[in-house]
Amino acid sequence: MKKSYTILLLTMLMGINSFVVKAETSNEASNKGVSNVNSFNRLLKKESKTNPPPMEDGIHDADNPGTALLQAPATAFETLDKSKHGNHINWVSSLDAAKIAPRWDRSDPTIQPIVFDLNIIREVKGSMPNVIYPHKAHTEWLDCSNCHPDIFIPQKGANQISMASIMLGEKCGVCHGTVAFPVTTSTCSLCHTQSKGNVQLPRSQASNSQ
Numbered sequence: 001m002k003k004s005y006t007i008l009l010l011t012m013l014m015g016i017n018s019f020v021v022k023a024e025t026s027n028e029a030s031n032k033g034v035s036n037v038n039s040f041n042r043l044l045k046k047e048s049k050t051n052p053p054p055m056e057d058g059i060h061d062a063d064n065p066g067t068a069l070l071q072a073p074a075t076a077f078e079t080l081d082k083s084k085h086g087n088h089i090n091w092v093s094s095l096d097a098a099k100i101a102p103r104w105d106r107s108d109p110t111i112q113p114i115v116f117d118l119n120i121i122r123e124v125k126g127s128m129p130n131v132i133y134p135h136k137a138h139t140e141w142l143d144c145s146n147c148h149p150d151i152f153i154p155q156k157g158a159n160q161i162s163m164a165s166i167m168l169g170e171k172c173g174v175c176h177g178t179v180a181f182p183v184t185t186s187t188c189s190l191c192h193t194q195s196k197g198n199v200q201l202p203r204s205q206a207s208n209s210q
């Protein structure tokens, strides 16, 4: 008697459970384009189609007839320099080649950015090439106040930066992975640009002593 009660209860619970799971996968998860339980991490999201048209991008209202009239990014990006990362456009070289001329100030088209040409070298331990942070490529788009002082104290070496914090969306990761090229296995060398040559790492003595 007691046993069959437990089984009945279990079946009910399992029924409710599978219902809840099903509801979540069909609505919430698919709406967000999320692939699995690691969905809290945007870097693990399933890759969606690159530069989809407004009707399919999940941002614009597909039921609004005006959405179909908007220019598709793929058309707008056609003449720009290509890259293998992020949204597949090399924004830095496209800007350098004057293929785009973004307006610096919303109301005054004559205002130009203050481009600051200063590289900051961040030394990385081990054989990984050092990171050269280029102010120039950033200040062509961004204002000093986009980074200083909230993301970085403007003083070389004053900030603790690690790959872990970048992957968590802090430091460089505030933008890289959201509005600028992301961290993937093929982008390491875009930031880690200063090669150390043929480094010989000191071997551990522990295993050699006899």
Ligand code: HEC
Pocket: 114, 115, 116, 120, 122, 133, 135, 138, 139, 142, 143, 144, 145, 146, 147, 148, 152, 153, 154, 155, 156, 157, 158, 159, 160
């Ligand atoms: C995209 C982010 C970003 C922007 C925008 C930016 N900086 Fe920086 N800046 C950095 C980083 C990163 C460092 C290095 C900090 C470190 O090494 O801890 C730095 C360092 C500095 C330093 C210290 C240099 C030294 O040798 O100690 C100064 C000064 C500075 N920035 C000024 C500016 C000015 C002026 C602007 C605007 C024209 C600007 N920055 C825009 C990220 C930025």
Ligand code: HEC
Pocket: 122, 123, 124, 125, 128, 131, 161, 162, 163, 164, 166, 172, 176, 182, 183, 184, 185, 186, 187, 188, 189, 190, 191, 192
């Ligand atoms: C957006 C720029 C950027 C990209 C992309 C990037 N890194 Fe880094 N990486 C950094 C910065 C900045 C640091 C901190 C350097 C320092 O100590 O000041 C760092 C530090 C590191 C370190 C030192 C230890 C640590 O965890 O902080 C290693 C190892 C490393 N990166 C490996 C990688 C690998 C592997 C990739 C590709 C999968 C990669 N990085 C991609 C910017 C980047």
Ligand code: HEC
Pocket: 086, 091, 092, 093, 131, 132, 133, 134, 137, 138, 141, 142, 146, 147, 151, 161, 171, 172, 173, 174, 175, 176, 179, 180, 181, 190, 191
């Ligand atoms: C406030 C936003 C922001 C932050 C913070 C930021 N970046 Fe960037 N970064 C950009 C944008 C925007 C571009 C240009 C678009 C692109 O290349 O995807 C860019 C481009 C770059 C480039 C390419 C330059 C070239 O010549 O092609 C490198 C390298 C880079 N960032 C390294 C870093 C490193 C290292 C850090 C952290 C120390 C960092 N960035 C922090 C926004 C940012």
